[in-house]
Amino acid sequence: MTIFPPDPNLTALRLELARLRAERGFTYDELADRSGLARRTLIEIEQGRTVGSLKTWHALAHALDVPVDRLLGTLCDGHTPPGA
Numbered sequence: 001m002t003i004f005p006p007d008p009n010l011t012a013l014r015l016e017l018a019r020l021r022a023e024r025g026f027t028y029d030e031l032a033d034r035s036g037l038a039r040r041t042l043i044e045i046e047q048g049r050t051v052g053s054l055k056t057w058h059a060l061a062h063a064l065d066v067p068v069d070r071l072l073g074t075l076c077d078g079h080t081p082p083g084a
Contacts, residue, residue: 005082010051012077018046020064020071035063 021031021042032039036059044050052060061068073081 006079008075009077009079010048010075012074013051013071014046014048016071016074017060017064020066021046024064026064031060031063035059 021028026034028039028042031037031042035042037056041050041052041056045052045056057071058068061071064071076082
């Protein structure tokens with residue numbers, strides 16, 4: 001019997017990005033400058049049109065001054081994280 005992991009909560013991930021960006025008062029342009037990412041990429045991530053790579057989320061964590069696990073931890077919202 002194969003046991004599949006639950007689906008990641010991508011909505012929680014993008015909402016956490018939007019919340020952190022707003023909390024810091026960053027516009028898309030400011031976050032783009034701080035992260036080295038394109039403004040369009042940030043908009044598409046927040047609007048759920050793309051997920052972004054691990055490298056993207058690493059850059060965002062640094063730009064927002066939060067641990068990357070704080071951002072990616074939201075993927076487990078709604079289910080028990082592994083090892084818990």
